[in-house]
Structures are given as structure tokens and as C-alpha cells.
Amino acid sequence: MAERKVRVRFAPSPTGPLHIGGVRTALYNYLFAKQHGGDLIFRIEDTDSSRFVPGAEDYIIESFNWLGIKFDEGVSFGGEHGPYRQSERRDIYKKYVKVLLDADKAYIAFDTPEELNAKRAEIENFQYDASTRGMMRNSLTLSKEEVDNLIAAGEQYVVRFKIEPGRDVLVDDLIRGEVVINSSILDDKVLYKSADELPTYHLANIVDDHLMEVTHVIRGEEWLPSAPLHVLLYEAFGWADTMPHFAHLPLLLKPIGNGKLSKRDGDKLGFPVFPLEWHDPKSGEISSGYREKGYLPGAVVNFLALLGWNPGNDQELMSLDDMVKLFDLSKCSKNGAKFDYVKAAWFNHQYLIQQSDAAWVPAFDKVLKDNGIEATAEQEAEVVRMMKLKVIEYTDGQGNKKKRNISFASDLWPLTKFFFVAPTEFDKEDKFIKKNWASPGAGRTVHADGTDPGTAEEMNQMLAVIETINDFSVEGQKAVIDPWVEQTGARPWNAWRVCLVGAGQGPDMYELAAFLGKDEVIKRMKFAIEKLSE
RNA sequence: GGCGCUUUCGUCUAGCGGCUAGGACACAUGCCUCUCACGCAUGGAACACGGGUUCGAUUCCCGUAGGCGCUACCA
Numbered sequence: 001m002a003e004r005k006v007r008v009r010f011a012p013s014p015t016g017p018l019h020i021g022g023v024r025t026a027l028y029n030y031l032f033a034k035q036h037g038g039d040l041i042f043r044i045e046d047t048d049s050s051r052f053v054p055g056a057e058d059y060i061i062e063s064f065n066w067l068g069i070k071f072d073e074g075v076s077f078g079g080e081h082g083p084y085r086q087s088e089r090r091d092i093y094k095k096y097v098k099v100l101l102d103a104d105k106a107y108i109a110f111d112t113p114e115e116l117n118a119k120r121a122e123i124e125n126f127q128y129d130a131s132t133r134g135m136m137r138n139s140l141t142l143s144k145e146e147v148d149n150l151i152a153a154g155e156q157y158v159v160r161f162k163i164e165p166g167r168d169v170l171v172d173d174l175i176r177g178e179v180v181i182n183s184s185i186l187d188d189k190v191l192y193k194s195a196d197e198l199p200t201y202h203l204a205n206i207v208d209d210h211l212m213e214v215t216h217v218i219r220g221e222e223w224l225p226s227a228p229l230h231v232l233l234y235e236a237f238g239w240a241d242t243m244p245h246f247a248h249l250p251l252l253l254k255p256i257g258n259g260k261l262s263k264r265d266g267d268k269l270g271f272p273v274f275p276l277e278w279h280d281p282k283s284g285e286i287s288s289g290y291r292e293k294g295y296l297p298g299a300v301v302n303f304l305a306l307l308g309w310n311p312g313n314d315q316e317l318m319s320l321d322d323m324v325k326l327f328d329l330s331k332c333s334k335n336g337a338k339f340d341y342v343k344a345a346w347f348n349h350q351y352l353i354q355q356s357d358a359a360w361v362p363a364f365d366k367v368l369k370d371n372g373i374e375a376t377a378e379q380e381a382e383v384v385r386m387m388k389l390k391v392i393e394y395t396d397g398q399g400n401k402k403k404r405n406i407s408f409a410s411d412l413w414p415l416t417k418f419f420f421v422a423p424t425e426f427d428k429e430d431k432f433i434k435k436n437w438a439s440p441g442a443g444r445t446v447h448a449d450g451t452d453p454g455t456a457e458e459m460n461q462m463l464a465v466i467e468t469i470n471d472f473s474v475e476g477q478k479a480v481i482d483p484w485v486e487q488t489g490a491r492p493w494n495a496w497r498v499c500l501v502g503a504g505q506g507p508d509m510y511e512l513a514a515f516l517g518k519d520e521v522i523k524r525m526k527f528a529i530e531k532l533s534e
Numbered sequence: 535g536g537c538g539c540u541u542u543c544g545u546c547u548a549g550c551g552g553c554u555a556g557g558a559c560a561c562a563u564g565c566c567u568c569u570c571a572c573g574c575a576u577g578g579a580a581c582a583c584g585g586g587u588u589c590g591a592u593u594c595c596c597g598u599a600g601g602c603g604c605u606a607c608c609a
Contacts, residue, residue, distance in 0.1 A: 193607045201609050225604040314557045335540045343559045493568025505570040
């Protein structure tokens, strides 16, 4: 057969927020499509009217928009193979159900759910198939007149696929190789329900993939057991020669405990399982999302791509474009991957530290506002500049490149709080304070001249020196303080940091002092000396 | 229960008959340093088990055990 243009699809059900596993499936479809110059289709599978959740469709579209995964056609994207919402394709499915019925590949069944349950209770491991359909109420056991009368009388029915038993069905999977399943273990699946005039997943899926000219079906492993059924359906329709290739992806598992990652796990285990925050319209429950947690979309995509696939070398940091070049279905792993959210944070860290100053300022501005701080743009830029020295990448005195440990933008607050808020109390049991604030005789503030003034007194001496400084720039401070340090042999740095920061963190002390200004520095020092002398 | 998929460090994984079994996250230690970090260096840490095939199995085959999935008028 002729080489067809690659066309793949991502087809979620609008039953709630998009699960992170679904994001990965969509991502792989996207990578595969782009790599082959093909199309990615966005189809909504809303054949179960009872599970429809308003807002889910928009949520899914917004999620992919944020993640940078672009669709070529489908719901909200347009295209020539529409409509792309299955609930709008009723007439199409009806037509194909009739095709199967006319060809004697399917039959009508009137068994009610109650009757089926009764049978299941009566017969152990009951399965509606070639061995049992002869004792059920269907068009195979009823006369044509009876069937017509029942339908005319408004009786609800379903259409079932008539599976011939005893056949080994071959599924050629791009990831797993050849999988063979005997048709005898398959049941006569319901293809269509008269109650809502909609098909079930299986029928809709095959009809749509065929009509939309899908060439590759890349989906989760949970579909592998029903893949033979799908193969049989393609055959029944006479579409075997254009049947898409299958690739069943391994599942995403819970990081701890057993089972696959479910929608409920995330917030229970302390990490999001949804790309965006989701507000459940019924329960009002809020589930956290990666975007709101402070993740960068590139980091999420990069992390997810490597859960079940790798380029075959040691490269881990990749852009979407890199991945399009490197992606390879045959390099996908076959076994489920535990979701490692600690590594997700590391990826975000990597992406965050690559951000430019310009990207930091608005994020930082938001962090400050969230904490009730009104800062000028100049102040924000200055802190970002200062933090960049330490935060993003800088070269220290030894010529070593250094970086800052920030995994999320919100991490900035504890790291920058002291720029705007003076310490209000000091924990004398704090390791850093305990180590760097000593009384005379404790031996930690002995000066070169042999005197031991104690840290409080040393800070008082430093205070006196600072009060004489007129130019409070970094250079201005150095010009006065450095000689004093040299002369007395004082070691004021950590104690000074206690005064100004209240903890063992922050940028270079001269830089910090210059940012705070002389008055604030003096104020904080006096306050600290008083508090710590109590 | 039945059917299918799967099995390399704690986690994600490389490996496609012969390797001191490699990398990353996490962890530990050291270095750097006015602090915390960052960074750098070092370290501990794995082929589920039992049979085959082979001169030789982490690698191929078969069992066993574990994990996962499916078994709806849900997708």
C-alpha cells in the first residue's frame, strides 16, 4: 500500500481535568507526529453522556496551550475531518453500525442490565460470547418479527459485535512486538446503545480513526487487552489494509505503594497530577496543578518525556524541538515507571536557573506581592541583580562557576525576605546564631590584639565604624570597614549577617548593606545587639 | 479466577552474547566560602529466582515468583 502521511491523535474524555499520564501520551503523539512531518488530531470522546463534566474540554485545551503542545486539527483547531466531538457524529456511527448488522458481523441484544447481572450471578465467569449468546434475548435467538416488534414497542437495545471464537488475533505493537490473543477470551462487546443513540468507545474509536485517516495509534497500556477487538473490527469493516499501527505505552505508577498513578493520588502524596489547577464544578474541590505550583512548562514536558523514554544516551535536558529530533518509539521502555516528583523539582530547578533576568523580575514581583511587600521596580531589579550574582550563575573568587538552589519561583521569598523585612526576633538555639554570637570568654570574637570583647561588643565597635561612613556603596563601605577589620583582627561577618538577615543566608554582606542603606543597617544592628543581649 | 504486558542501584534508566554493568535524581563525605546555597570531587548502591541454549549469559528460550493492566450498555 502507498505510504500515507503520518496522522496521530490524542482523544481524551471530558470527564475531568487532564491527568499527567494523559499529558505524556499526548506528548509522545506530538513528538511522533512532528518528527514525521505529520498531523496531530485533537478529538473529544464524549460517548458516555453520564460522565460528562462541564469545563473539562476547555481545561484540556488550556493545558496543552500552556505546555506548548500544538495540535494541527480537531476540536477548537478546525480541520477537514470533523466534527471532532464524538457526540456530534451520531449519524456517522449509526451508518456504520448498520453496515455491521447487515453483514451479520453484529447483532441486536435486548438483555437488560438486570438480566445480565442475574446471569452473572447464576453462572460463574459469565461472558457474553459465542458460548452463551444462544441463551440470551437477541436477534440471533429471536425471530425477525419479534425483534422488529420489540424495537417498534420502544424496547431499549444494544448492538453487540459477533466475535468468532477460536482465532488467534495478532496485534503488531511498535513497542512490544507481536502480541497474540485468542478471540475466544473476548466477549461480544457492546458497540452501540439505543438509549442515548451513541456508540461505545470501541466502535467510535475505530470508525473515527479510519475516517480521520489515523496511521498510528499511540495510547496507554490499559488498551492492550482490547487491541485484538479493535483489529477484528477493522477486519469486519474491510479496513484491514489501512489499519493503523499500534504502540502501547507503559503506565505511570504511584511513587510509593502499588498501582497506577490516579487522579486522587497527587495531593495526597504532596505533588500535582494535573498540569493546571482544577476546580471541580460539582464538589468545589481544588486539585493543585504544575503551573500554579511554579513549574515551567518546559520542565514539565522534559521530565514527562523521560518517564518511559530516553534518547539512548546520557542527555537529559532537552527542549521540545530537541525531543522531536531524538524521539523513537522503539526506545520506549516496556515497564511502568514510578512517578518521581523529586526529580521533577530538579528539572524545574534546571529550567529556572537558565531564565534571563527579564524572566525573573515579573515572577519575583508576584512573590513579593503575595507576601504583602510593595517594592519599586528598581528595588526588584536590584535584588534580582544581586541574587543573580548568587542565584543564577556567577564566578567566585576561585574562578568557580556557581549556581543557586531554587526549584520554584516561590522559593524566592524565604531567600529574599530579609531584603524587605527586618528580623523581629532571634532564635538563640539556631545553629548559626549559636555558633556566631558569643559572650566574652567564649572564644569566638578574640581580636588580633588579644582582646575578647564578645560578639555584642564587637558589633558595637563595628556600629561606631559604620556611623562614620558617608558613602554607603559597596566600595565606600570597604574603604572604611576593611581597614578596621585588618587592624583589629575582628571577624564580624557572620555576626553582622545575624544582625541584618537573622539567619545564615543571603548575598555578600557589603552588597546587602548597600541595598538596605546606612540607616536601616544601623537600626537592624542596634535591634539585634539589644535582643541578643537579653 | 481468566487473559495479557512486564522484571538492571531506593527512583528514572543505558546495555541489544564476552563491560571493573554506565548516566541522572536522591543520599553521604570532602573541597570552595563572611552564611545558606550553587558548583566541583569522591563514595555507597542493581542485573528477582531456577532451569536450559552456548566456549561464554544482565543480554536468547522455558518455568517460578513479584509488579502492572484488562476482564461494564467507562474511556
